[in-house]
Amino acid sequence: NSDAMIIDWLRELHYLIITENIIPLHAEIIHLNISSFEAFVDFRKLIDQDNSNIEIKAITYHQAELYNSNGFLCFDVVCDI
Numbered sequence: 001n002s003d004a005m006i007i008d009w010l011r012e013l014h015y016l017i018i019t020e021n022i023i024p025l026h027a028e029i030i031h032l033n034i035s036s037f038e039a040f041v042d043f044r045k046l047i048d049q050d051n052s053n054i055e056i057k058a059i060t061y062h063q064a065e066l067y068n069s070n071g072f073l074c075f076d077v078v079c080d081i
Contacts, residue, residue, distance in 0.1 A: 003064050005037040006075050010059045013041065021046045029073060054081055 016022060022043040031038040058080040065076045 002032055002034060002037070003061070003066050003075075005032070006066065007059060007061055007064055007077065009037065009039060010077060014056060014059055016043070017046075023050060032073065056081055 013024060013027075017024070020043075023046050024041050024043055026040075026042040028040045029037070030040055056079045060078050060080060062078045063076065064078070067074050067076075
């Protein structure tokens with residue numbers, strides 16, 4: 001389903017942030033339906049000024065919700081920190 005595809009995508013982004021030391025600047029969902037998902041993400045390398053005291057440990061399915069709000073596709077997700 002669409003929720004699972006978005007969660008998997010967020011988990012992949014999380015993995016890239018940790019392993020490649022990069023940060024997403026902009027993300028855009030190009031196509032999403034029940035069986036396929038396509039998105040564009042622009043990244044840059046993390047720099048010292050990006051240091052944060054909060055580290056996301058995991059992206060979870062807990063309370064994940066995909067909905068339309070005023071013509072925009074929105075997704076609520078809970079992250080373990």
